[in-house]
Amino acid sequence: MKVTNLDERIHVLDSESNVMTVIKNIAMSGLQEEAFYVLDIGDIVQKHKIWKEKLPRVEPYYAVKCNDNLIVIEVLAALGINFDCASKNEINKVLSFGVESSRIIFANPAKPASHIRHAAAVGVDTMTVDNESELHKIKKLFPTAKIVLRIRCDAEMAQCPLGMKFGCDPIHEAPNLLHLAYNLGLNIVGFSFHVGSGCQDPPVFYRAIHHCKILFDMATDLGFKPYLLDLGGGYPGNKGTSIDKIAEIINKALDEYFNTDAVHVIAEPGRFYVASAFTLATSIHSKRSIRGDENSNAITHNMYYINDGVYGSFNCLLYDHQHVTPIPLKNGCGKMIPSSVWGPTCDGLDKIVENIMLNDMELGEWMIFENMGAYTLPVASPFNGFPIPKVHIVADEDIWLLLKDALPLTEDHFVIGNTPANLRLGLDIGGNDIDPWRDTHPMELAPPEILTDTSNTPSHFIFEYVEAPLN
Template sequence: MGADPSRIIFANTVKPAWHINFAAKAGVATLTFDNEEELYKIQALYPSAKLVIRIRCDASSAQCVLGMKFGVEVDDAFSLLETARALGLDVVGVSFHVGSGCSDPPVFQRAIQAARGLFDAAKRIGFEFTLLDIGGGFPGNKDSSLDNIADVVNSALKEFFPVGCGVRVIAEPGRFYVASAYTLATLIHSKRRVKNKDGTFSFMYYINDGIYGSFNCLKYDHAVVTPIPLKRSKANKEPAIGTIWGPTCDGEDQVTGPLMLPELEIGDWFVFENMGAYTLPISCGFNGMPVPKVNAFADEKTLLELKNIRALNKEK
């Protein structure tokens, strides 16, 4: 997509050998690590790489906890740096990720402070760190705000990494950019009326997307989705208990419900907002169900810019 290799960080801390070889051939020199075995692997395959040590600092509340899989404990980080030094590797900075969808802003202060301590410790054994990667975790839904996290981050950087200290600060704000950029529209292709024990009726609505498509976020991103009827049906009936199901033959393919919904009909639509993060990239064609088609709505200037990006233009 035209990015210069010097501006890319290979942020997976555990990489297959052929991925490391590919990074070397592509000129992507900045790689993260969090364990001794990875250091030996990099020393054998890409000894000239610029390494970033990833430390663990988990938020008390996040949609997806990443520390259970990635990040060396802060107390063990210095010994890992000593190993890197003994192997002749060049470590240039520190990274962390507090967890995706973080709702614990103060964790950024703790992580940045821990990073500062590691910067100072690394200097004592000959490293000159110049990079701090504060990871992601930033909210991206329509009703969210970055202000609380930004206040904490800016205050901590001012205290521990002030302007002019020679440290470049980067972040990984994926969810922040894309979560609200996509809205999913789903068609009700089938409907089932179910008689309840009390004599009332509830409804099952079957739509053309489910947990094996865009709604995999329910399983893997712990998302909570809200169905919005695109319009009231002509029947204009009273609200009733409804459950929304995906299109596959799997009984676990339930999108949401039971919840109160206006009674809708086959051919009506549900809209789901904030569907841009951890949805389409993880979807599959289970049971032969196609993944949703993406339709872009943007001003003319933006569309023209997108057409000039080779990776997004199939005709090129």
């Protein structure tokens, strides 16, 4: 896919620039008022290196639902990562980048009939099941599908538990489903589990893999030829977290129960790959100071209203049980004041941080939120008319050299040069194209040498309103 809109390109930074300098350049430009993201694709590449080092036997299938940003999918595809899709639209999105259907697992145990038909039509033939009705449905709609039986094995602590909705009991239900699949003439090719998103109970992986080994042997005795073990998701991805302990337990269990090349081991990481790659910048548009009783005029609490909230990026507070910490872009001074941070909508539910100590901040100042790549943008809405933040994409030169010829990425995806000038070229403060004729009258992009010019020459996209006298 050839990217033709300059702003959708990956901006290659020089050695003196990084995510924070980009944020500061955009935030302090005087042109930016809306919230925005900076996506560092180098962070994703680094995560993939960690995965391959820590889990060399486990092939990652990225969970598209976690963050379906187009550049994210293209970068992951260029790195050779496969995909876990949950719907026909996610399947179509991945296929649109030239990814082969064999690189997709349809990992939704409860699938609408039309989605199963679509998977059959486009050749996505590996899919998960955890109940009798789904087996009968697949028998009718896609009898040649490669079926992965999903069992339930819940972590004692997880950010988002999933077992209450998906997964069959490995001891009682799974054997019955194996017999039903055999009687229906279906093809069970393996077993999967999902311990819960954001797992904080590493030993659960050992228990789940042990259950799968028992079921592998049972399926083989019935006449199936299982070869696929899917370890699901649950791998942390925030800054300062590590998959080392989980990897140690998984590797130990694989050596003990699946010490054979005949079994293909995969997993479905989502937040691991993208959580720390996205940093959100928000600005304070309103402020309310709560003062003491009539005998004291001192401020006891500050309420800050920013331009993104729980109906936008911070839906992760409701749906993903995340905890976020605002980082003032400008260093504060003076005493710390109890504060709360609120989103821009008229709903009282739109509260981001309830109680935090902050230096006194003024209107127009910026708050930064790290680790905002997982389960944020895909669920965001423009409720109350507030826009979903724009994503600016950056990479350093080493990442550019690594990916510029790795399909589906090409050199057309990259533009050389730093901020603020080229990241704002053709954008209004809301992150939208301000040229109404661009769709019907495409413009030639400026060459890189012009884009890297950081002089104070006003952009031709910025107009000054002048009232003309009437004749």
